[in-house]
Each structure stands twice: as structure tokens, then as C-alpha cells.
Amino acid sequence: xxxxxxxxxGSVGVPITLIIGTVALTGALLAAxxxxxxxxxxxxxxxxxxxxxxxxxxxxxxxxxxCHNGIEQISDSHPVDTFGCVVCHGGDRLSLxxxxxxxxxxxSEANPGNPADLSVVEVSCGSVDCHxxxxxxxxxxxERVTRSVQASYAGAINALxxxxxxxxxxxxxxxLAVSDEDVVNPAAVEALRRFDPESFxxxxxxxxxxxxxxxxxxxxxxxxxxxxHRGTGCSSCHTVYARNGxxxxxxxxxxxxxxxxxxxxxxxxxxxxxxxxxxxxxxxxDLETLTFTPRDDLDGVEALSGSERRMAELYTAxxxxxxxxxxELDCIDCHTANEVMGDGDIYxxxxxxxxxxxxxxxxxxxxxxxxxxxxxxNDVAFRRARLNPFYDVFVGNxxxxxxxxxxxxxxxxxxxxxxxxxxxxxxxxxxxQVMGSECEQDVERQRAADCQECHTYEP
Amino acid sequence: MSLKERIQAIDRRAVLRGMxxxxxxxxxxxxxxxxxxxxxxxxxxxxxxxxxLGSPGSFTTFPVYLESGQVWLFQDSGxxxxxxxxxxxxxxxxxxxxxxxxxxxxxxxxxAADGRVLVGPATVPLxxxxxxxxxxxxxxxxxxxVDPSVRLSA
Numbered sequence: 001x002x003x004x005x006x007x008x009x010g011s012v013g014v015p016i017t018l019i020i021g022t023v024a025l026t027g028a029l030l031a032a033x034x035x036x037x038x039x040x041x042x043x044x045x046x047x048x049x050x051x052x053x054x055x056x057x058x059x060x061x062x063x064x065x066x067c068h069n070g071i072e073q074i075s076d077s078h079p080v081d082t083f084g085c086v087v088c089h090g091g092d093r094l095s096l097x098x099x100x101x102x103x104x105x106x107x108s109e110a111n112p113g114n115p116a117d118l119s120v121v122e123v124s125c126g127s128v129d130c131h132x133x134x135x136x137x138x139x140x141x142x143e144r145v146t147r148s149v150q151a152s153y154a155g156a157i158n159a160l161x162x163x164x165x166x167x168x169x170x171x172x173x174x175x176l177a178v179s180d181e182d183v184v185n186p187a188a189v190e191a192l193r194r195f196d197p198e199s200f201x202x203x204x205x206x207x208x209x210x211x212x213x214x215x216x217x218x219x220x221x222x223x224x225x226x227x228x229h230r231g232t233g234c235s236s237c238h239t240v241y242a243r244n245g246x247x248x249x250x251x252x253x254x255x256x257x258x259x260x261x262x263x264x265x266x267x268x269x270x271x272x273x274x275x276x277x278x279x280x281x282x283x284x285x286d287l288e289t290l291t292f293t294p295r296d297d298l299d300g301v302e303a304l305s306g307s308e309r310r311m312a313e314l315y316t317a318x319x320x321x322x323x324x325x326x327x328e329l330d331c332i333d334c335h336t337a338n339e340v341m342g343d344g345d346i347y348x349x350x351x352x353x354x355x356x357x358x359x360x361x362x363x364x365x366x367x368x369x370x371x372x373x374x375x376x377x378n379d380v381a382f383r384r385a386r387l388n389p390f391y392d393v394f395v396g397n398x399x400x401x402x403x404x405x406x407x408x409x410x411x412x413x414x415x416x417x418x419x420x421x422x423x424x425x426x427x428x429x430x431x432x433q434v435m436g437s438e439c440e441q442d443v444e445r446q447r448a449a450d451c452q453e454c455h456t457y458e459p
Numbered sequence: 460m461s462l463k464e465r466i467q468a469i470d471r472r473a474v475l476r477g478m479x480x481x482x483x484x485x486x487x488x489x490x491x492x493x494x495x496x497x498x499x500x501x502x503x504x505x506x507x508x509x510x511x512l513g514s515p516g517s518f519t520t521f522p523v524y525l526e527s528g529q530v531w532l533f534q535d536s537g538x539x540x541x542x543x544x545x546x547x548x549x550x551x552x553x554x555x556x557x558x559x560x561x562x563x564x565x566x567x568x569x570x571a572a573d574g575r576v577l578v579g580p581a582t583v584p585l586x587x588x589x590x591x592x593x594x595x596x597x598x599x600x601x602x603x604x605v606d607p608s609v610r611l612s613a
Binding site: 032077 | 485486506567
């Protein structure tokens, strides 16, 4: 003990350790009071206050919006006052500590904030009473998606096995093991085995697994390059990512400089071509040489706008043929939900899953397109129209019928005129009919390239 | 005694003892303050089921949506009645239509004026809730369901 300390302690008859301990205790208490009065979450608000909501869905209070103050409502069908956050995202609903609150988040390993990843979707979007809560084929969205070629990647996998002499009669593989006891479409199969690259012990399969198995909705994108940023699972298609992969919304906790976030925390059924373009039209794949050649024609595209930019991004520079509908419409205007998300059947390649052909909308020389008049207010066409902000359909309307019997509510038929309202906010498009025209259509040749032999759009 | 003399008269030990007492007093005061906060904390009370909607004279039109009770309040020749505005599907707010039917904007369910389901996905009818008077003000009890024909006389 130094002279001064000894003197002080001795002068008041109190052990010096007690004094030091008292001072330390005071400091600790002051720190605790300061932490209580200025909690970490208060930095996310100008006028800090705990924000508590009690979703009507479950009546269980949660505090998430205290920090995620300003985040976009995920959709009009999932109002935050009704659903809250935890029912989809998990986590500790009553904690204001970042680490504790985020314990038990529902998400993939790579993206804990995405509850729509197929690895966890059964306890989020696909929960009972949500999007797999109905046994009807068209309502069990999770089952449809997991069986779809977008999730299974069955086309590329089985083509690769075939190319390398590894295909077995009647045995097909996919990214996920799926089976279907109720095969509807004759082109569909009963099951896909899970593709396990190691079990083949083949260098081509190994290389394919390392280089190519990232192109399906169950996988995370592996590059930080522009255009490639996207979600996984349901949010592969139903959330919009900016070209640069940056968040542009109002949640103060989400970085606006770190890539890999959706542009906003919103779901949409008005899926723009840019979303499809995160995977499609990114370059040329060759299964024989196992090479991918990325596009090199996108320099300067940011200076373009409107249809010019759309044309530049949508089609590669060597795509010289396209019909006017391919130019003006968005992908989902023709590729239906059943085709893209799956229809409940299991297909081994995209061509088998494809539904809409040119004649679906344009008809033939002998027949007009198939139509249906919507009488049942519970028809799925009304639900789809209500979820899309760009078109309406009403009981009594006559609409186009897809080859698999799906009412295409965005294509109305009135006075023998077929008009398509773009699902993504584009123009209303009057569909020319083959019947009564001078078209030399061969009804058996319905690939886009067949019709483009004559119908080539010149911008 | 001058100020200087007074200062000189103060015992040095007494000053030091006073300082030590202040040091002790600080954590005791802080601890007591936090303990008082703890004693004063009032846990949330049990969720109320009765909500005052207000005086009928204050409503310019019927039906009217009253957020305080999350109900649509109607008036007809028999009196007043209240329909639960929470959709029986997943809990969104339903909206009264000009023909007194109801529509949920979340998932498209539609209900007839008497609460029956017209269009899914909802499968359970909307509830009609008990109204009562509290002085001149209408009160709804969200815990008490009544028959759609019940009216509260004006």
C-alpha cells in the first residue's frame, strides 16, 4: 500500500479495499443504469420507444419493429398488424437484444433472414393453414414447387447423366428426392431420386456438381456479380432484387451497401422479367464441355431505359428473332403459374412441363383459342387476379384457357377480341388471331422459332 | 469567526469521513432507485374484452368501422348491432360493402350481411357481438357472441 493510500485509509478507519470496492460498484451500477436508459436498439429510432404489436392472427405480442422500424410490409395479403414478423421469421418475439431476438430465426444457413428457403419453408410459408395447408393440388404450393423443374433441376441433371452414359431406364434424378402417387400428365414421372454426385464416381458428374449445381431455386447464388443476386425458395421469384443486389428500403437495420439483400422487404406476384433474368439469359451453358460462357453484351446497358434496356437485357445480342409479344410482354404473361411453379406433377425436363404455345393465344386456321366463362367465385383465377395489382377479372368474364385447363384471367375475350393485360404493368395487348388471316401456320410446329420464321419484330 | 477561521477549524478526518460516506451513499441511492422502479412496475393487465365505442350521435354514417373495438357498427329499424371486423380466416380486417356484405382484402373472403361465408378461403361465419349501453355510450363485448338477429334498442 502506498503512503497516500495508507494514510487515507488510516485517517478514516475504513479498509482501502472497501473504498475501492464501493467505487467499482458505483461504476458498475452507473453503467447498468446508462445501458437501461440508452439501450442498443434506441440507435435505430429518432425518438426511441419500444414498438409492440399484437398480431390478430395469434395474439402474441412481439417487439421486432422496435429495431426494424420502417421495414416494408411484406404484402397486402400479409399485413403486419395481422401476421406480425415471428410467424414467418421465428426468433424471440419479446427480446430487444439483437442476439437473443435473432435466436431461432427461420432461414437458410447462408441467409438466416430468408424463411422462404426450401430447407425451412415447411415451417414458414408452407406451414399448416398457410401455403401447403390445402390438399387440393393447386393450393399446396410447397409440394408443387419442390416437384417443379426449377427446384429439381432435373433437366440438366438427367441430360448430363444421359450424355455420360449413366442414365438408367426409368430412373430419374433431381436436386431433391420427390415422389407423386397421383400422376396426372402422361409426360410426368412418379419419382425423382436425390442426385448424389459422389455416388456416380465420374469426373464429369463431379465437375458438374461443383460448377453447375447452383442454378435452381433451392440453391444460393454463388457470385457477387451484377444480375445474379436473388433469393432462394419462394423468394427466388416472389421478391425483387436490384441488379446490384442492394437493399433500397427503409429498415434502418439493413445495410444499403452490403450486397445480397432484396431491393425491398416485399413479396409480389407481378414478377418482372428482371427477376427471371437473375438465372435465365445469363449466358451459354454447355453440358458436353461443362462450360458456362457469361454474356459480354451488357456493357453500357445502364444508360438505356424503357424498352431499349428491356430488349438489351432480355435477349442476348445474337438473338435476332423474336415476335412482338416476346418483345413487349413479360415472361409470366405467357409462362403460367402451373408451368413455372409446377402443377403437382414431376417432370424430367422443362419441355415436358411447358404449357402455353403460340396457338394457345393466337389459335389456328380452323379453331379459335379455348376459352372459359368464369362462373364460380371460388375459381382460382379470381384469387390470382386479386393478388396481382395490374389486372382484374369478374364473375361472368370469359377468359383464355391454357392447354392444361388453367383459366388465364389476364386474357379476356370480349366481342371476339382477345386482349391481354400484362401482369407486370405493361400495355394491354390485342392478340392477333390466326383464323381468318393469311398465316401459313403449321399447327404441329409451335415452338417460338417456328413462328419467328415469319413473325420477326424489327424495333 | 471569519470564513478562513471556520475552514481552519474543520477537522480533516471529518472531511475524509464525509467523502467516504458520499461514496457509499452513491451505490445505495442507485440501488434503491432501481429497486423502486422494480416495485412500481405494473405488469400488463389481462386483455380487456369490453370496448367503449362512443355515443351513436357522434357517428355521421352507418355502418361505421370502430377501431377501438375492431367492429363494424350498424343501425337499422330494430336498433344497433355490431359485426366483428376480424376475418375468420387469418385475422385481417374485413370491409363492409354498400350492400352490407363484407370483404377481406387480404385473401378475398366474402361474407353475407348476416355473416355467412360467400367466398373462401374463410369457412367460418363472421361473429355478431353483444352491444350494451354505458350511459349514453355504446359498449361492445368481444367475448360475447350473439345471434345475427339481435338488436340493441336505441
